[in-house]
Amino acid sequence: MIYQLRAQGNWIGLLKSILFNRMKVEHKPLYTNIDGMTLAPFCVPEVHRAATEFKPGKDDVIVAAYPKCGCTFTLQIVSLILRKENR
Numbered sequence: 001m002i003y004q005l006r007a008q009g010n011w012i013g014l015l016k017s018i019l020f021n022r023m024k025v026e027h028k029p030l031y032t033n034i035d036g037m038t039l040a041p042f043c044v045p046e047v048h049r050a051a052t053e054f055k056p057g058k059d060d061v062i063v064a065a066y067p068k069c070g071c072t073f074t075l076q077i078v079s080l081i082l083r084k085e086n087r
Contacts, residue, residue, distance in 0.1 A: 019042060028041065029041050034049070035048075035049065035052075036047050061082065063075055063078050
């Protein structure tokens with residue numbers, strides 16, 4: 001439905017028509033199912049499948065840290081350990 005505001009500035013009439021007329025509201029899903037897992041609706045199925053099928057190699061190092069908890073500092077420490085540098 002498209003509501004038009006008349007030139008007289010009839011705000012009360014506009015509000016009444018919005019409040020009292022039946023309007024169709026489009027509801028977005030709160031979650032989505034991807035391969036049996038309940039995830040947020042913004043998750044992309046292809047990216048999720050690629051992440052779940054990831055197999056780390058023998059030399060791979062995975063660093064996981066919470067945001068704003070010194071992730072860059074943790075990566076620097078791991079990098080120094082792996083390169084065996086003293087600074």
